[in-house]
Amino acid sequence: xxxxxxxxAICVPATPGKNAIEVRGVRKVFGTGEAQVxxxxxxxxxxxxxxxxxxxxxxxxxxxTLLRLIAGFDFPSxxxxxxxxxxIAPLPPFKRPVNTVFQSYALFPHMTVAQNIxxxxxxxxxxxxxIDARVAEMLKLVRMEKLAKRRTxxxxxxxxxxxxxxxxxxxxPKVLLLDEPLSALDYKLRKExxxxxxxxxxxxxxxxxxxxxxxxxxxxxxxxxAVMSSGKILQVGSPRDIYDRPxxxxxADFIGETNFLDxxxxxxxxxRAKVTLKSGATISATLPDGFxxxxxxxxxxxxxxxxxxxxxxxxxxxxxxxxYFGTDTHVHIRLDDGETFTVxxxxxxxxxxxxxxxxxxxxxxxxxxxxxxxx
Amino acid sequence: MATAAEIEKQAExxxxxxxxxxxxxALIIILLAASGPLLIVLLYSFLTPGPxxxxxxxxSTEGWVSVFLERDIFDDTLSFAGAHLTIFWRSLKLAIMATxxxxxxxxxxxxxxxxxxxxxRDIWLFLITIPFWTNLLIRTxxxxxxxxNEGIINTALINLGIIDQPIQxxxxxxxxxxxxxxxxLPLMVLPLYASMEKLDFxxxxxxxxxYATRWQVLKRIIFPMVxxxxxxxxxxxxxxxxxAYVTPSVxxxxxxxxxxxxxxxxxxxxxxxxxxxxxxxxxxxxxMVALLVYVRNTSGSEARHG
Ligand SMILES: Nc1ncnc2c1ncn2[C@@H]1O[C@H](COP(=O)(O)OP(=O)(O)O)[C@@H](O)[C@H]1O
Ligand SMILES: [Mg+2]
Numbered sequence: 047x048x049x050x051x052x053x054x055a056i057c058v059p060a061t062p063g064k065n066a067i068e069v070r071g072v073r074k075v076f077g078t079g080e081a082q083v084x085x086x087x088x089x090x091x092x093x094x095x096x097x098x099x100x101x102x103x104x105x106x107x108x109x110x111t112l113l114r115l116i117a118g119f120d121f122p123s124x125x126x127x128x129x130x131x132x133x134i135a136p137l138p139p140f141k142r143p144v145n146t147v148f149q150s151y152a153l154f155p156h157m158t159v160a161q162n163i164x165x166x167x168x169x170x171x172x173x174x175x176x177i178d179a180r181v182a183e184m185l186k187l188v189r190m191e192k193l194a195k196r197r198t199x200x201x202x203x204x205x206x207x208x209x210x211x212x213x214x215x216x217x218x219p220k221v222l223l224l225d226e227p228l229s230a231l232d233y234k235l236r237k238e239x240x241x242x243x244x245x246x247x248x249x250x251x252x253x254x255x256x257x258x259x260x261x262x263x264x265x266x267x268x269x270x271x272a273v274m275s276s277g278k279i280l281q282v283g284s285p286r287d288i289y290d291r292p293x294x295x296x297x298a299d300f301i302g303e304t305n306f307l308d309x310x311x312x313x314x315x316x317x318r319a320k321v322t323l324k325s326g327a328t329i330s331a332t333l334p335d336g337f338x339x340x341x342x343x344x345x346x347x348x349x350x351x352x353x354x355x356x357x358x359x360x361x362x363x364x365x366x367x368x369x370y371f372g373t374d375t376h377v378h379i380r381l382d383d384g385e386t387f388t389v390x391x392x393x394x395x396x397x398x399x400x401x402x403x404x405x406x407x408x409x410x411x412x413x414x415x416x417x418x419x420x421x
Numbered sequence: 422m423a424t425a426a427e428i429e430k431q432a433e434x435x436x437x438x439x440x441x442x443x444x445x446x447a448l449i450i451i452l453l454a455a456s457g458p459l460l461i462v463l464l465y466s467f468l469t470p471g472p473x474x475x476x477x478x479x480x481s482t483e484g485w486v487s488v489f490l491e492r493d494i495f496d497d498t499l500s501f502a503g504a505h506l507t508i509f510w511r512s513l514k515l516a517i518m519a520t521x522x523x524x525x526x527x528x529x530x531x532x533x534x535x536x537x538x539x540x541x542r543d544i545w546l547f548l549i550t551i552p553f554w555t556n557l558l559i560r561t562x563x564x565x566x567x568x569x570n571e572g573i574i575n576t577a578l579i580n581l582g583i584i585d586q587p588i589q590x591x592x593x594x595x596x597x598x599x600x601x602x603x604x605x606l607p608l609m610v611l612p613l614y615a616s617m618e619k620l621d622f623x624x625x626x627x628x629x630x631x632y633a634t635r636w637q638v639l640k641r642i643i644f645p646m647v648x649x650x651x652x653x654x655x656x657x658x659x660x661x662x663x664x665a666y667v668t669p670s671v672x673x674x675x676x677x678x679x680x681x682x683x684x685x686x687x688x689x690x691x692x693x694x695x696x697x698x699x700x701x702x703x704x705x706x707x708x709m710v711a712l713l714v715y716v717r718n719t720s721g722s723e724a725r726h727g
Pocket of ligand 2: 110225
């Protein structure tokens with residue numbers, strides 16, 4: 047049986063353009079012998095020019111390690127990294143046209159805000175007049191003109207964040223690496239800076255590689271996301287792809303809330319499959335790229351892609367709990383086969399469909415709602 | 422009945438009393454051990470030398486005059502005390518050179534230790550302090566064994582056929598310098614290490630990231646941030662170096678004197694205690710001025726940070 051991979055789950059049609067960074071079969075092993083840890087286990091990924099690319103994954107999955115390899119602070123144990131088609135292995139970090147916004151900001155405490163921002167240009171040997179002009183421009187870009195003469199210890203966390211950004215952008219790198227730059231900020235400031243970052247990326251046209259463990263941040267900001275787990279990249283795609291078409295259980299689980307249902311595959315055609323759920327209901331589901339069918343499969347359905355109804359539906363169960371969230375309501379349902387299923391319904395004033403505990407309900411699964419997992 | 426304000430006042434008074442009471446031992450020690458002897462030295466410098474050492478209680482400025490000037494024994498005319506000035510200059514020069522040399526050797530050493538994994542740092546520090554366990558005199562004689570004409574270096578060079586006459590290293594200023602660098606190196610390494618250990622090495626990476634070469638990172642990031650350690654280490658080396666006694670007497674061979682040897686001479690064979698006292702105070706003044714100038718110049722505008 048030929049499986050057609052043209053479902054867009056992994057191979058997103060490329061926005062035409064060059065690859066800024068190509069990571070080819072990179073492994074990174076720390077330690078020796080028994081204590082060996084593979085921080086990166088054969089990672090390959092291409093990052094396009096001018097794109098806002100996000101590495102998303104839980105703490106310890108190897109995101110920082112990958113950035114450090116690109117920046118040149120560490121060297122791959124295996125594989126190669128190309129910058130605009132050229133292997134950067136022989137370049138020390140101070141010769142790579144790549145700048146980093148460090149998680150800790152790493153601002154120089156013995157310099158002023160302006161001196162910090164001008165440091166990279168100064169090291170590149172630019173003339174004083176050019177440095178001053180560029181620093182002024184950067185200060186304006188991050189709205190810090192008034193604090194140029196301050197020491198970095200005399201400004202707030204959000205302001206330090208801006209200085210770190212301006213400092214990394216000032217030398218006009220080809221690629222900007224951002225290692226969880228917003229994780230130290232409080233919620234409101236973080237939201238502001240998310241918008242600010244998008245604006246900066248748009249205005250400068252620099253390729254951003256952004257690291258986060260916050261799925262919401264990744265979904266709202268990125269052009270494309272690579273989901274990482276235990277040193278591997280599991281899936282690369284646009285936020286929509288990642289959210290709607292997760293290829294693996296980890297991806298589906300890590301991003302948003304998900305219902306997992308066991309199913310049997312009846313037939314496959316054109317990248318879609320007819321599957322029979324445990325309840326006996328038959329639905330249509332999208333297949334992931336590179337799927338090797340063996341009869342059994344797990345189907346994922348996002349809570350908002352299903353609908354609870356009073357009668358009928360594809361599957362049925364009993365309402366266990368109803369949680370009101372203002373904009374929407376989560377209905378937790380115990381299916382007849384014992385599994386749990388959550389449905390998220392948008393709230394509207396006057397809409398009569400409310401559910402109560404213990405009530406029998408049916409669940410309608412939308413036509414394009416179900417996705418089959420690779421594993 | 423006492424008002425709240427009165428009670429508070431009493432408590433405050435009690436606290437002030439306690440503070441003085443608690444710091445009294447320290448104050449007494451400082452007074453007795455530091456200021457007391459200093460005052461006695463100052464007093465002696467204005468007295469007249471006794472015939473067999475000691476002083477006679479008669480005011481005289483002769484001690485101070487002979488720090489810088491020499492009185493001709495025949496016609497009583499004054500001229501510059503060239504010998505003293507040579508010794509001043511040598512002491513100052515050797516102390517500065519020893520400080521710079523310990524900094525040059527100590528900086529990479531401290532950096533090396535500070536960049537080791539945390540577990541192994543203690544071992545390195547321990548190794549650095551081992552020489553402290555041995556008496557200064559013995560360590561100095563060890564240096565003598567290495568650099569003397571029949572010592573390891575000369576023997577090796579002659580056996581290798583590189584030279585055929587031993588190089589005279591012992592009893593030179595060079596020998597004194599080597600001895601002082603060897604003896605005072607830990608005094609430089611330890612404070613340097615203390616400030617490097619606190620150094621945030623992510624700042625070093627940030628420097629590399631912003632196109633700074635290794636040398637620029639050292640000069641623009643590491644050095645300004647460990648400046649307190651450099652200052653502390655330099656002071657710790659410079660002060661004992663300028664007052665060094667054992668090293669110049671063993672390795673300088675009595676002919677290349679330094680301050681301390683000159684002072685010792687006045688209290689010993691010279692039997693001129695007031696001159697010895699005046700010389701001691703002169704050294705102190707020189708050290709203080711040197712430190713003031715040094716600290717002024719090194720704690721520039723860039724060094725003001727946490
Ligand atoms: N210098 C190192 N030495 C040993 N192990 C390391 C080192 N750096 C990272 N690791 C390990 O590699 C894995 C990935 O780390 P990291 O890239 O920092 O993860 P993330 O940034 O995604 O949280 C972790 O298990 C971590 O313990
Ligand atoms: Mg990290």
